[in-house]
Amino acid sequence: MRTTHLQFRRGLAGDAPALAEFAARTFFETFGADNDPTHMQAHLAEAYGIAQQSAELRDPDFATLLATLDDTLVAYAQVRQGSAPACVMEADAIELHRFYVDRPAHGLGIAQRMMEQVRAVAREFGARHLWLGVWERNPRAIAFYRKAGFVDVGAHLFDVGGDRQTDRVMIAPLGA
Secondary structure, X not given: OOOOOEEEEEOOHHHXXXXXXXXXXXXXXXXXXXXXXXXXXXXXXXXXXXXXXXHHHHOOOEEEEEEEEOOEEEEEEEEEOOOOOOOOOOOOEEEEEEEEXXXXXXXXXXXXXXXXXXXXXXXXXXXXXXXXXXXXXXXXXHHHHHHOOOEEEEEEEEEEOOEEEEEEEEEEEOOO
């Protein structure tokens, strides 16, 4: 897979069906083997349906970024305004809500380029810091976020279909 035709753009309402499928699949591929199938299916149904994705694409507190390679969706990220856990002390922080790259596209530099897009969108919201929650049992993602300048500031709970799991909360300054 080459990155010669890699494009980034904001998600639109018409992207909801493709985004719902992609988001559910990448979440399942990332976490399915380490979670109870009943909890996983409940979470996927609640978080990644077409109705949910449509609502998020229309919500002014969300920005959904899509990366396509030769017109195929290969990554997406969502930035979301809202409340942060108590361990996020910066009042000007915005959440990196979701960040996924399709497995066949790993290692192509897409994640780093998507992070640049995320930072630009976060600045458009007026934020000066970006925070995220990452499952404590996801060392690959934690290493990526550390390399991208994030530091661990605490923890919060994340519900996966009724299973309360611990996410590490990480934060990074956005810079100029």
